[in-house]
Amino acid sequence: MKKQNLHEAKKLTKHQLKSISGGLLNCMMLVPCPPCESTADANGCTLISPHCGQKICRP
Numbered sequence: 001m002k003k004q005n006l007h008e009a010k011k012l013t014k015h016q017l018k019s020i021s022g023g024l025l026n027c028m029m030l031v032p033c034p035p036c037e038s039t040a041d042a043n044g045c046t047l048i049s050p051h052c053g054q055k056i057c058r059p
Contacts, residue, residue, distance in 0.1 A: 024051035 023037050027047040040046050045057035052058050 025049065025051050025055035026054075027052035028054055 025047065027049060029046055041048075043056045044058045045052070045054070048057055048059055050058055
């Protein structure tokens with residue numbers, strides 16, 4: 001498969017890029033912070049939402 005460079009490609013806006021990725025949120029802490037107070041639950045989720053990318057953090 002050849003490497004293709006598109007010189008005349010359309011640039012996408014932030015809204016269009018979010019729709020491509022599915023608009024799912026990262027609901028887990030990236031770096032654990034032992035000395036500071038954490039708002040994460042036992043699974044490491046900082047947010048419980050149906051829009052989370054991790055299945056553990058979905059209700």
